[in-house]
Amino acid sequence: MTTKIAIFGVGLIGGSLALCFKGKEGLTVVGHAHRPESAAKYLAREVVDQATLSIEEAAADADFIFLCVPVGMLEEYLLKLSTLPLKPGCIITDVGSTKASIAACARALDIPGVHFIGGHPMAGSERSGVEAASSLLFENAYYVLTPPPGVPEEAYAALQSLLLHTKAQIVRLEPERHDEIVGAISHLPHIIAVALVNQVHAYDNTDSLYSTLAAGGFRDITRIASSDPLIWRDILLNNRSVMLRLLQDWNEEVASFIRMLEKEDGEAIQEAFREANGFRSQLPERRKGMITPLFELHIDVPDHPGIIGRIATELGDQGINLSNMQIIESREDVPGIMRLSFRQEQDFERAKKLLQQKDYTVYV
Numbered sequence: 001m002t003t004k005i006a007i008f009g010v011g012l013i014g015g016s017l018a019l020c021f022k023g024k025e026g027l028t029v030v031g032h033a034h035r036p037e038s039a040a041k042y043l044a045r046e047v048v049d050q051a052t053l054s055i056e057e058a059a060a061d062a063d064f065i066f067l068c069v070p071v072g073m074l075e076e077y078l079l080k081l082s083t084l085p086l087k088p089g090c091i092i093t094d095v096g097s098t099k100a101s102i103a104a105c106a107r108a109l110d111i112p113g114v115h116f117i118g119g120h121p122m123a124g125s126e127r128s129g130v131e132a133a134s135s136l137l138f139e140n141a142y143y144v145l146t147p148p149p150g151v152p153e154e155a156y157a158a159l160q161s162l163l164l165h166t167k168a169q170i171v172r173l174e175p176e177r178h179d180e181i182v183g184a185i186s187h188l189p190h191i192i193a194v195a196l197v198n199q200v201h202a203y204d205n206t207d208s209l210y211s212t213l214a215a216g217g218f219r220d221i222t223r224i225a226s227s228d229p230l231i232w233r234d235i236l237l238n239n240r241s242v243m244l245r246l247l248q249d250w251n252e253e254v255a256s257f258i259r260m261l262e263k264e265d266g267e268a269i270q271e272a273f274r275e276a277n278g279f280r281s282q283l284p285e286r287r288k289g290m291i292t293p294l295f296e297l298h299i300d301v302p303d304h305p306g307i308i309g310r311i312a313t314e315l316g317d318q319g320i321n322l323s324n325m326q327i328i329e330s331r332e333d334v335p336g337i338m339r340l341s342f343r344q345e346q347d348f349e350r351a352k353k354l355l356q357q358k359d360y361t362v363y364v
Contacts, residue, residue, distance in 0.1 A: 001026065005162075006062040007048070008032045008055075008077055013095050013121060014068030015047045015133025020165045022049060032058040047130055055080060061087050064162060066119075067094040072234030075105045078116070088113040091159050095121055097182055098238040099146045099175035107148060115155040118146035118175055120182070121168060128228075143168035146175040183242040188250060190232060191243070193225040220296075295348035297340045298363040299355055311338070311355075318354055320347050 005021050007014045010031040018029045031048035032055060033039035039051035052058050059065060059081060067077050074096055081092065092114060094102055099118045106116035123141035143163055147156045160170050173181075200218070204210035236243055260268045301307050308325065315322050324341040342348040355362050 002028050003063045003162075004028050004030060004061055005064045005066065006030045006032065006058045007066045007068060008058065009066075009068030009070075010038075010042050010047060010051075010130050010133075011068065012124070012128050012130070012132045012137070014066060015042075015130040016135065016137040017066055017068065017095075017121075017166065018042075018047045019133055019135035020138065020167075021162070022047070024165055030058050030062070042130060045130060045133075047133060056084060059084050059086060062090055063087065064159065065090060065092045067092065067096075070231055070234055071096040071098055071102075071238050072230075074102045078102065078105055078109060082109045082111045086111065086114050089155070090114045091155055092116045093119040093145075093159060095119055096238075097186065097235055099144075099173075099178045101238045103146060103148055103175040115151050116148065117151060117156060117159055118148075118178075119159075119163075120144040120146075120178065121166070122182075123168070138166035138168040141168045142171050144171045144173055144178055146173055146178055148175075179239050179242050183239050183246050187235060187239055187243060188246045190224050190227060191236070191247070192250070193222045197222050197225040295342040295345055297342075297348065297352055297355070299338050299340070300361040301338045308338070311340075311360075314354065314358065315340075315351055318350065320351050320354070322347070322351070 003026055005018075005027060007018050007029065010018060010033065014031070018031060021027050022029045028050070029048045030050045030052060031039070031042045033042060033051050033053055036053065039053060042048045042051045065081065065086075067074055069077055074094055078092070090113075092106075092111075093116070096102060096118075097120055099120060103116075103118050106118075121138050121141060121143045123138050143166060145156070145159065145163075156172075163170060200210050200214060257269075257272070259265075260272070299311075301311070312322065312325065320342075322340060322342060325338060340351060342351060352362055
């Protein structure tokens with residue numbers, strides 16, 4: 001007997017889920033597309049088994065429906081599905097990074113014979129779209145499921161079993177607790193990064209040295225400020241009440257530093273840094289999470305012709321995939337600093353070893 005999986009939103013996340021399921025015995029993956037060219041692309045890239053422009057056709061007889069559309073569109077899709085004759089026992093799930101709002105919508109709709117279980121795979125990529133989809137995206141990542149009270153345990157177990165194909169670690173949480181935690185570790189950092197970049201931008205309007213000297217470290221610590229504005233508008237508005245509380249706490253953290261500086265309290269400043277250092281050192285370094293980890297190396301290189309090509313060739317000869325390379329600083333008679341970026345941790349580790357063996361000075 002074949003299990004039908006319908007995926008709405010075959011982009012990075014939806015396409016990666018499709019690749020995890022496609023080709024597995026007894027599973028058929030159907031992708032919904034808005035445009036004929038998108039459907040053709042899904043099939044040409046062999047991401048899905050079937051593609052359709054019809055919501056009704058995609059949902060018909062589906063055992064599992066994955067809503068991989070932007071957070072701001074989830075309720076619209078759930079409402080549309082509630083009007084269709086879905087298969088009894090069908091499980092609907094989503095991949096949004098906020099869970100309380102969609103859970104409340106599902107409770108209000110209460111689709112007969114259908115079970116809604118919120119989901120959030122805590123993995124991503126700096127790339128987007130189905131072109132970036134990978135069956136390895138969720139491997140070693142946390143995948144949060146937020147079943148509502150009263151959902152049959154066999155329904156939860158069925159979804160959990162299906163998601164084993166992603167090789168992610170499943171975590172069960174209440175929707176509200178999920179939003180509190182993810183709000184603190186992902187949504188708040190994005191707000192802080194955007195606010196910091198905009199603050200420096202305002203200074204730069206009257207003194208362009210701010211942007212000139214902000215290269216390197218400043219770009220690295222604020223890179224999440226480049227996230228998609230529309231996506232983050234919807235995420236923050238959906239998690240509004242949580243974010244207001246978190247921002248109030250953040251204001252108190254900032255106020256505490258203001259007080260330390262006003263009092264010239266050096267010991268308190270040291271203690272704040274010691275506390276942060278201690279907690280941060282306990283965090284897993286390379287586990288996948290909400291904020292895509294950096295796989296970057298910095299090396300000192302002499303400023304002379306051919307050095308960039310030589311390094312690229314040395315990496316390429318060993319089959320190491322390099323996603324980007326950049327000279328951060330290069331002045332006459334001063335070694336340049338080259339930044340090498342990798343999409344996969346294994347390429348990062350192999351490159352580090354190779355360059356060290358060739359006597360380059362490598363910084364991580």
